[in-house]
Amino acid sequence: ARRAHAEAGIFAMHRALLQDPALLAAADTLIDTGKSAGFAWREATRAEAAALSAMADRRAADRAADLIDLGKRVLRALARTGGGEGEGEGEGEGEGEGEGEGDLPADARVPVAQNGQPVVLAADEFTPSDLSGLDRSRVAALVMVRGGPTAHAAIMARQLGIPCLVALGSALERLPDATPVIADADHARLHASPDQHLLAAAASTIRLRAQQHQADLRAAHAPASTRDGVHIEVAANIGSVDDARAAVAQGADAIGLLRTELLFLHGDAAPAAADHTARCQAIADALEGRSAIVRTLDIGGDKDAAWLRLPAEDNPALGLRGVRLAQVCPQLLDDQLRGLLAVRASAPLRILLPMVSEPGELLHWRARIRALAAEVRADAGIEVGVMIEVPAAALLADQLAEHADFFSIGTNDLTQYTLAMDRCQPELAARMDALHPAVLRMIAATCEGAARHGRRVGVCGALAGDALAVPVLLGLGVTELSVDAALVPATKARVRTLAHADCRQRAPELLRLASAAAVRDACRRYWPA
Known part of the structure; x- marks a missing residue:
């Protein structure tokens, strides 16, 4: 119920973004020039997100991720109703291609679970709808290249009880898929390829805490x-x-x-x-x-x-x-x-x-x-x-x-x-x-x-x-x-x-x-x- 309360608030903010007159006007202008609804919406949301990302206020920049997330969700809805991209206007980035509601972003790196154990999910940046249908039992932690502690994805992760590390930078991008890691949210550290000593210490800490x-x-x-x-x-x-x-x-x-x-x-x-x-x-x-x-x-x-x-x-x-x-x-x-x-x-x-x-x-x-x-x-x-x-x-x-x-x-x-x-x-x-x-x-x-x-x-x-x-x-x-x-x-x-x-x-x-x-x-x- 607490998770639902947090999600409801975030998606209420998404509804408010959908009613933004400036955003709608930008999309309408492109439609008037003959562009498809999907192309127009994508370009309008990307332009607004870019403006938000450039702002010095980190809280405003964090909202850019919410706008990109909203853009994806609308594009998926348009694709289902036949109002998607017109000929020659493809995304080129995997957005809206085969993503169901609550699916992970196209860049998410999802390692194969070993012996049914939960895994650490990595992405450039998660968004609220990425986490909406997440199975907590299969996810040990979330790690992101970008993001900030005030981003809504980080807030939702805390509500879900999932350790979440943000702003890890290019070091995370350099890690190959399926790299063993320990996500230590207590000390804001990601240990890559930990040795047996670190693994044993982490397992012992988890057991003793329980x-x-x-x-x-x-x-x-x-x-x-x-x-x-x-x-x-x-x-x-x-x-x-x-x-x-x-x-x-x-x-x-x-x-x-x-x-x-x-x-x-x-x-x-x-x-x-x-x-x-x-x-x-x-x-x-x-x-x-x-x-x-x-x-x-x-x-x-x-x-x-x-x-x-x-x-x-x-x-x-x-x-x-x-x-x-x-x-x-x-x-x-x-x-x-x-x-x-x-x-x-x-x-x-x-x-x-x-x-x-x-x-x-x-x-x-x-x-x-x-x-x-x-x-x-x-x-x-x-x-x-x-x-x-x-x-x-x-x-x-x-x-x-x-x-x-x-x-x-x-x-x-x-x-x-x-x-x-x-x-x-x-x-x-x-x-x-x-x-x-x-x-x-x-x-x-x-x-x-x-x-x-x-x-x-x-x-x-x-x-x-x-x-x-x-x-x-x-x-x-x-x-x-x-x-x-x-x-x-x-x-x-x-x-x-x-x-x-x-x-x-x-x-x-x-x-x-x-x-x-x-x-x-x-x-x-x-x-x-």
Whole structure:
């Protein structure tokens, strides 16, 4: 179901591309000159894809792959109805020739399975429809010459649970078909022609992980406490009702982050208050009495909604994101807040405000929530927290904590803004490490500011699910870890191996180190995973 949810969103974007007036006009112009529908569509999509690929913004360039994918699918449909290429206008690249829905691209290299074992598929770049009908049991991993971590194919691979390596470059092209490989997504490495030692080590790792996962799952519904008796809440990050059910099944204590924008990102129109109520009520009902932190719409940056016409921005990650959207769309957040206030849950529902950078913003939204609660005769005492993802918020944590009920640290964006590195830039991916001492100092400042006013601090970014980082976060004062549902059992198990006093004693030392690599080395010595 989660896979279907992800695919539905991607193909909704494909439908939007089909209605692009500029694309349709370009195809119509060629048809008016006497070209076939197939030729006209192919030329129009290729021209637009080339323009997107040339853009400096990697997220826009990634969409070129989606447009090429869409072009193939339309050409296949035209071929079935007799509206394909005219005489002398053949593709010359294998596009549309014998490819069924969900088949692999013409350049995909599909090795012959050995003894029924799954294989690693290689291509210049996979597209969403390539993966739509993929048999997960037959595929060990996907590897691509091009692509990026924000390409939709990479997103779908993660939803399918398939390791995916992107941007491997010409080295992948030089590997002959049927070359034995190990795709190590943990370390973003592809080992070609591994020796027996590497093969044995990989097989052992896979076997031990499967055994450990089963053991962790058996204990997942029990609370997570350190060896010296400090309870740590392990919650889940979700974006749908299906995610909520998965979180319950995996033993999550609560929902630490409901990404509400994922509920509406691919809709046809802006959600009304009733839409927010219905979607969030269904999620609350699925949680079986667990509390939930609901983040207000965090659209902008690398998350665009077709129904939201935002002005063009040179630096969208620094622009109209989170609560800043209310500057141009005030009704959007008002409708969401009205909808959330109408939800009736058996456990606390808390509101989390993203991209807050100063106390004045928080005070404004607290006052607005009180006013809207009075309008709809709802409880005005609902808890309101601040997402710490902007360095300014971390540095003003003591002032924000006077008025916030809790903090939730989004380490993905906090790392991006602290290190001045685009989180969607594949060339910088290896350096985007949230265990960088500068980022840890931001987390420490947040926890110190919160402690002055007795506020709790959670982490909902990817760092919370990093086993090496868990003792560091606990040592800096974090009391809640919110991770993907599948990571809940392992994260609880990790907490139980630690002594909280030891974490508190050692964590400050890490702030004085010079690099993320040095921090990771120290963590491996102090708290072996």
